[in-house]
Amino acid sequence: MPAREALVERVHELTTDPDLPLHQHAYRSALRDERLAAFLGASLGVLFSVCFLTGLYSHLHQHPLSWLPVPSRPAGLYRITQGIHVAAGIASMPVLLAKLWVVWPRFVSLPAVKSATHLVERIGLFPLVAGGIFMVFSGIANVAQWYPWRFGFPAAHYWVAWVTIGALIAHLGAKWAIARQALRRPSRRPALAAADPVLGTVAEGSHPGLTRRGLLATVFGAAGALTIATVGQTVTPLRRLALLAPRDPAVGPQGRPVNRSAANAGVLHTATSANYRFVVEGKVRRPLSFTADELASMSAHHATLPISCVEGWSYSALWRGVRVRDLLVMAGARPGATARVESLEQGSPYSTSALNHAQAHDADTLLATHLNGERIGLDHGYPLRLIGPGRPGVNQTKWVTRLVVE
Amino acid sequence: MIEPEHRLGGRLFWVSAVVGWGVIAYGLRGLLQHHVDTRPANLATFVVGGALLHDLLFAPLILLVGVLVARAAPRRGRAAVQAALIVSGCLALFSYPLVRNYASVLHNPSSLPHNYTANLAAVLGVVWGLATAVLVVRGFRRRAAA
Numbered sequence: 001m002p003a004r005e006a007l008v009e010r011v012h013e014l015t016t017d018p019d020l021p022l023h024q025h026a027y028r029s030a031l032r033d034e035r036l037a038a039f040l041g042a043s044l045g046v047l048f049s050v051c052f053l054t055g056l057y058s059h060l061h062q063h064p065l066s067w068l069p070v071p072s073r074p075a076g077l078y079r080i081t082q083g084i085h086v087a088a089g090i091a092s093m094p095v096l097l098a099k100l101w102v103v104w105p106r107f108v109s110l111p112a113v114k115s116a117t118h119l120v121e122r123i124g125l126f127p128l129v130a131g132g133i134f135m136v137f138s139g140i141a142n143v144a145q146w147y148p149w150r151f152g153f154p155a156a157h158y159w160v161a162w163v164t165i166g167a168l169i170a171h172l173g174a175k176w177a178i179a180r181q182a183l184r185r186p187s188r189r190p191a192l193a194a195a196d197p198v199l200g201t202v203a204e205g206s207h208p209g210l211t212r213r214g215l216l217a218t219v220f221g222a223a224g225a226l227t228i229a230t231v232g233q234t235v236t237p238l239r240r241l242a243l244l245a246p247r248d249p250a251v252g253p254q255g256r257p258v259n260r261s262a263a264n265a266g267v268l269h270t271a272t273s274a275n276y277r278f279v280v281e282g283k284v285r286r287p288l289s290f291t292a293d294e295l296a297s298m299s300a301h302h303a304t305l306p307i308s309c310v311e312g313w314s315y316s317a318l319w320r321g322v323r324v325r326d327l328l329v330m331a332g333a334r335p336g337a338t339a340r341v342e343s344l345e346q347g348s349p350y351s352t353s354a355l356n357h358a359q360a361h362d363a364d365t366l367l368a369t370h371l372n373g374e375r376i377g378l379d380h381g382y383p384l385r386l387i388g389p390g391r392p393g394v395n396q397t398k399w400v401t402r403l404v405v406e
Numbered sequence: 407m408i409e410p411e412h413r414l415g416g417r418l419f420w421v422s423a424v425v426g427w428g429v430i431a432y433g434l435r436g437l438l439q440h441h442v443d444t445r446p447a448n449l450a451t452f453v454v455g456g457a458l459l460h461d462l463l464f465a466p467l468i469l470l471v472g473v474l475v476a477r478a479a480p481r482r483g484r485a486a487v488q489a490a491l492i493v494s495g496c497l498a499l500f501s502y503p504l505v506r507n508y509a510s511v512l513h514n515p516s517s518l519p520h521n522y523t524a525n526l527a528a529v530l531g532v533v534w535g536l537a538t539a540v541l542v543v544r545g546f547r548r549r550a551a552a
Contacts, residue, residue, distance in 0.1 A: 108461075129457055138452070154443075170430075171426070
């Protein structure tokens with residue numbers, strides 16, 4: 001039967017042709033190399049560690065610990081840490097994909113388990129790879145405000161970060177000696193004896209195309225291109241280059257972006273109502289109450305402070321408002337008082353935020369009525385918003401109606 | 407040649423495995439404790455799904471593209487084509503949610519303020535322009551040398 005013979009021949013060809021994917025030789029490449037894997041892995045280790053530490057700092061702002069109060073100074077610190085967090089996360093995308101490409105034949109190599117240590121190492125790869133992909137994907141989706149999931153992003157991104165960093169620690173211990181040896185190897189041409197049979201490494205120059213250095217340069221080039229195309233959302237002098245940034249620090253109501261409009265927060269009516277009052281209460285000797293106009297006429301202190309969004313964009317502006325510490329004195333709060341501000345917005349995790357002692361007593365922590373010389377607009381928190389040095393944007397509560405002294 | 411699997415082990419391996427798995431356990435415990443926010447079942451779909459999507463679809467697809475480039479691109483220009491494809495792929499992947507404009511449901515004019523389809527096209531234009539320039543310059547140099 002010629003048809004059957006032809007089929008058998010075709011299957012034979014597909015499974016043995018060294019250039020086709022079903023055959024191990026198809027993965028052979030001078031680029032699937034231990035030294036390159038070690039370079040990419042080390043870069044990824046640095047990027048992920050930077051993301052983890054800056055992320056932890058951001059978490060500490062949003063979930064304060066009484067025994068580890070965050071500082072209010074320097075005023076631009078959070079702008080820098082969170083800008084780095086998002087930029088490093090975006091830049092790690094090409095590095096992660098390249099690293100996975102280089103070692104991919106390992107994931108499909110057989111036998112799956114060769115020894116007890118190999119089993120331990122291999123099980124640990126799952127949280128590392130799945131966690132790494134999830135962290136980069138969810139972070140990039142979040143800055144683009146794309147939510148294809150039902151879980152809460154901050155909690156999921158935070159807890160999966162612990163899983164990923166734990167897997168990274170185990171992986172570092174497993175690969176330390178191998179990576180160090182590979183990085184110490186003379187760079188240009190490895191002895192073929194040092195080639196990895198599973199990765200299918202072949203000697204450099206054995207086929208045309210990118211060299212190992214070329215691939216490394218390309219990956220860092222891709223990371224650089226992504227950085228240049230986005231980092232202007234926080235490094236404002238580069239804003240014209242930020243063609244792919246989800247925000248432009250000069251586009252929005254009053255020429256400044258917002259993350260949540262008054263309409264989305266459901267405060268259009270309450271924020272403009274004649275019944276609006278701002279009250280100072282809690283542990284005070286004299287509770288206070290003000291109308292929106294009274295607040296505007298009291299507002300006398302100026303401060304230039306950044307709004308730094310957790311999503312990695314930021315801008316600096318001149319704010320005018322009433323100092324929180326002056327309100328605390330007026331209300332007769334005790335010297336060591338801390339405080340909490342509450343928004344007109346209902347049912348959002350960000351409708352309240354806490355001021356620790358340093359933050360509440362900082363000379364520049366204001367309840368602001370003016371932005372760059374204009375009465376603050378509805379989307380920016382009219383009639384009153386919190387603005388303090390070194391805080392994440394989500395903690396710069398808008399549409400403030402209550403200061404609770406604790 | 408000693409296979410990497412047989413170079414595992416030793417004190418560092420086991421200490422970091424114990425510490426690492428301790429940290430992983432802390433993360434998993436946190437995920438479950440905050441289940442109202444983390445929705446473990448939905449989260450697991452994305453974490454496991456992401457890894458499977460990469461290993462079983464994305465990676466083989468990239469291998470296939472690699473095979474096609476190795477067959478179609480001329481030997482001399484292959485490195486430049488590969489580099490331009492890798493950079494373009496990364497830029498396009500990042501831009502996907504921007505081009506699709508998923509944020510539009512939030513009705514916030516300051517979010518995604520640009521025309522990202524046009525901007526991505528412009529950035530890709532620069533990438534392929536650079537790749538072409540590299541090829542042209544190399545061609546001239548080769549001809550001058552010959």
